[in-house]
Amino acid sequence: xxxxxxxGLALLATAPASLEGQPxxxxxxxxxxxxxxxxANFEGxxxxxxxxDAAALDCPETATxxxxxxxxxxxxxxxxxxxxNVAAARGAREIVATLLERGAELDHPNLGGTTPLLAxxxxxxxxxxxxLIAAGADVNVANREGITPVMAAAFEGDRRMLTAxxxxxxxxxxxxxxxxxxxxxxxxxxxxxxxxAxxxxxxxPDRTWGHDLTALMWAAGHANDAPAEDGRAVAELLLDxxxxxxxxxxRGRTALMIAAERGHGKMVAFLLAAGADxxxxxxxxxxxxxxxxxxxxxxxxxxx
Numbered sequence: 132x133x134x135x136x137x138x139g140l141a142l143l144a145t146a147p148a149s150l151e152g153q154p155x156x157x158x159x160x161x162x163x164x165x166x167x168x169x170x171a172n173f174e175g176x177x178x179x180x181x182x183x184d185a186a187a188l189d190c191p192e193t194a195t196x197x198x199x200x201x202x203x204x205x206x207x208x209x210x211x212x213x214x215x216n217v218a219a220a221r222g223a224r225e226i227v228a229t230l231l232e233r234g235a236e237l238d239h240p241n242l243g244g245t246t247p248l249l250a251x252x253x254x255x256x257x258x259x260x261x262x263l264i265a266a267g268a269d270v271n272v273a274n275r276e277g278i279t280p281v282m283a284a285a286f287e288g289d290r291r292m293l294t295a296x297x298x299x300x301x302x303x304x305x306x307x308x309x310x311x312x313x314x315x316x317x318x319x320x321x322x323x324x325x326x327x328a329x330x331x332x333x334x335x336p337d338r339t340w341g342h343d344l345t346a347l348m349w350a351a352g353h354a355n356d357a358p359a360e361d362g363r364a365v366a367e368l369l370l371d372x373x374x375x376x377x378x379x380x381x382r383g384r385t386a387l388m389i390a391a392e393r394g395h396g397k398m399v400a401f402l403l404a405a406g407a408d409x410x411x412x413x414x415x416x417x418x419x420x421x422x423x424x425x426x427x428x429x430x431x432x433x434x435x
Contacts, residue, residue, distance in 0.1 A: 159190035166193070179206035179214075186218035191225040194218075204235040211242035219247035219263065222256035227263070237268055244274035252283040257292050260284075270301040277307030285313035285329065288322045293329075303332040310341020319349040321357030323364040326350075336372035343380040345369075351386035351402065352393045359397040366401060376407050383413030384422075391432065394424035399431060409433045 182202040185194035251259040281301040284293040317325035353362040387407040390398035423429035
């Protein structure tokens with residue numbers, strides 16, 4: 132029997148009844164054609180390589196057929212990932228379910244330490260994240276940079292995904308190798324709903340992170356593409372939760388100084404109204420007014 136017939140029989144035997152008579156998607160058809168034209172020794176490594184392709188392209192019937200023909204769920208690609216790592220990043224839910232049923236390692240990290248769950252979070256595959264949590268994935272495994280699924284969800288600004296991770300036991304208050312945590316990432320990107328969820332989960336609003344920076348300082352210097360009102364909302368949440376308004380980082384800079392230097396006029400006005408001290412100076416003896424990015428902000432700051 133030639134390889135085309137073999138693959139065809141395997142696909143027919145493993146396809147759900149609801150798919151009988153329905154054509155495969157063009158991309159999966161192309162993959163099956165390429166598989167059928169593979170060298171005569173279509174086994175071992177070549178089978179597994181084809182399985183990686185099926186996972187990356189989300190071709191569940193093809194993947195099932197390859198597994199029936201001997202492809203391994205334990206195969207590794209050049210990044211150290213398994214077919215499950217690839218399928219999870221792709222959001223290929225049916226393939227992931229099949230791989231897990233066949234014994235794939237749920238929390239296998241690739242060479243960078245990224246598990247299937249973390250990959251799904253980073254790629255924004257929300258339903259895939261829910262599936263992996265339900266399957267028992269460890270929500271606190273960090274990659275080699277110290278990034279956890281909770282941090283990644285906070286960075287992406289996905290409240291539903293973050294909530295699912297926190298409810299599954301995700302730690303809200305750990306730091307990565309760069310001295311940042313989920314609260315810092317959310318504050319720096321001005322995501323009020325994410326900051327709120329993390330605070331509700333027990334994140335410390337006044338913790339100092341890398342370089343003695345607090346989440347409030349990150350909020351004060353938030354990303355330029357974030358709406359000013361979102362930055363203010365984050366700062367208000369942090370202050371209401373107990374953040375110290377005049378804390379100083381390892382340069383002696385306060386949130387007010389950082390906002391002034393970054394040119395965030397509305398944040399400067401908010402912090403002043405909330406009681407920030409404009410008379411404080413950093414280690415170079417500069418005040419918020421000295422650091423102000425614009426004359427307008429400088430004029431709004433009381434001169435010490």
